[in-house]
Amino acid sequence: MNLTELRQQFPALMQQVDGQSPIFFDGPGGAQVPQSVLDAMSSYLGHYNANLGGAFFSSDKTVAVMSAARQAVADLLNSPSPEQIVFGANMTSLTFSFSRALARDWQASDEIIVTNADHYSNVSSWVQAAEDKGARVHALRVNEQDCTLDMAHFEQLLNDNTKLVAVTYASNTTGSINDIKRIIELAHQHGALVYVDAVHYAPHELIDVQALDCDFLACSAYKFFGPHVGIVYGKRAHLEHFTPYKVAPAKDVVPGRWETGTQSFEGLAGVTAAIEYIASLSGLDASTPRRQRLQVAFANSKEHEMALSRHFLTRLAEFPQITLYGISDVERVQQRTPTFALTIAGFEPRQISEFLGQHHLCVWDGNFYAQGLCEQLGVMDKGGVVRIGCMHYNSIAEIDRLFELLATLINNA
Numbered sequence: 001m002n003l004t005e006l007r008q009q010f011p012a013l014m015q016q017v018d019g020q021s022p023i024f025f026d027g028p029g030g031a032q033v034p035q036s037v038l039d040a041m042s043s044y045l046g047h048y049n050a051n052l053g054g055a056f057f058s059s060d061k062t063v064a065v066m067s068a069a070r071q072a073v074a075d076l077l078n079s080p081s082p083e084q085i086v087f088g089a090n091m092t093s094l095t096f097s098f099s100r101a102l103a104r105d106w107q108a109s110d111e112i113i114v115t116n117a118d119h120y121s122n123v124s125s126w127v128q129a130a131e132d133k134g135a136r137v138h139a140l141r142v143n144e145q146d147c148t149l150d151m152a153h154f155e156q157l158l159n160d161n162t163k164l165v166a167v168t169y170a171s172n173t174t175g176s177i178n179d180i181k182r183i184i185e186l187a188h189q190h191g192a193l194v195y196v197d198a199v200h201y202a203p204h205e206l207i208d209v210q211a212l213d214c215d216f217l218a219c220s221a222y223k224f225f226g227p228h229v230g231i232v233y234g235k236r237a238h239l240e241h242f243t244p245y246k247v248a249p250a251k252d253v254v255p256g257r258w259e260t261g262t263q264s265f266e267g268l269a270g271v272t273a274a275i276e277y278i279a280s281l282s283g284l285d286a287s288t289p290r291r292q293r294l295q296v297a298f299a300n301s302k303e304h305e306m307a308l309s310r311h312f313l314t315r316l317a318e319f320p321q322i323t324l325y326g327i328s329d330v331e332r333v334q335q336r337t338p339t340f341a342l343t344i345a346g347f348e349p350r351q352i353s354e355f356l357g358q359h360h361l362c363v364w365d366g367n368f369y370a371q372g373l374c375e376q377l378g379v380m381d382k383g384g385v386v387r388i389g390c391m392h393y394n395s396i397a398e399i400d401r402l403f404e405l406l407a408t409l410i411n412n413a
Contacts, residue, residue: 020359026389029364081236091220106133113162113164114138115168147174163193175339185213226273280293283300308395308396340388
């Protein structure tokens with residue numbers, strides 16, 4: 001499938017706004033959605049909207065929709081079983097729920113490690129749980145030159161009192177990818193659990209929770225071309241051992257014991273469709289096992305995204321007024337996602353995003369809830385950064401249009 005055919009599957013990419021084709025570089029805040037996902041959601045809502053457990057056809061369909069979504073996510077993450085996949089309103093709500101359950105047995109002598117690279121959904125949840133128990137919290141620094149985690153500092157912080165490490169797979173602000181497998185190995189040597197935030201990573205790289213040996217991993221479907229549904233994978237032993245907060249009548253079985261309230265069943269229909277969309281990028285027949293199709297699809301997507309990153313970084317070098325935070329070496333594009341955090345001398349980040357927005361080029365500005373990162377980089381009180389985020393549906397021509405507009409902004413100052 002060529003890029004033109006791919007883009008035609010996204011209604012947002014085909015629209016005209018004031019006679020112009022909008023350019024979406026806002027993917028890290030939520031990807032655009034293909035028609036197949038929209039169709040799956042509206043079809044469920046229009047024909048089968050029901051809850052679980054009824055003795056009638058639409059309830060049976062709802063059960064099947066949830067089961068299909070669990071299997072699809074299990075294939076996406078390489079979970080040993082679909083019963084290890086937990087759904088919720090969003091990643092933040094799920095993480096707060098898990099933090100409360102895991103912290104039930106924490107004591108004042110226990111220690112928790114969070115990082116300066118993380119979105120605060122994976123920081124505040126654990127910090128507040130630790131405060132409730134009097135446990136100590138350490139913040140792992142980033143290497144400011146490339147915004148990866150400072151592994152030497154991590155090894156200094158780890159000890160046998162460490163109960164949990166909360167860490168991001170890739171920065172939602174700078175795109176820098178962290179050595180999660182090594183972090184997990186080191187944490188496990190001290191008996192600590194690891195909760196991985198893969199929200200930003202999941203749209204760009206295929207995840208293998210078994211190869212990582214992570215204890216928990218969270219992501220969000222709306223970042224990988226689906227609806228707003230939060231997802232957590234957990235090792236079965238943990239999902240069975242820890243006690244979640246739930247209503248008394250709810251069954252105490254995995255994974256349902258972790259899923260409070262009625263789920264977004266139309267959202268779950270969309271999750272399955274989104275994962276099937278990604279798998280379709282492989283070009284393989286639908287009869288091919290989904291995990292195998294996903295492996296090929298992500299390899300194809302990664303190749304395109306690295307080309308976008310190389311082009312972006314090459315063009316960026318033409319602008320000495322622009323400061324990039326994160327990996328800037330063209331030879332290291334495999335160690336980052338195509339997400340770029342930047343500032344421009346003489347301009348507030350909001351000025352830049354507003355100017356681009358006037359030309360229907362969509363970017364974000366601010367701190368993106370990565371408070372620790374923005375504080376360490378010294379931009380928290382300066383409006384944060386401008387974030388340019390490419391997805392597999394973006395093009396070289398769109399990047400050139402971005403830099404054309406940035407040149408106009410800078411030259412007319």
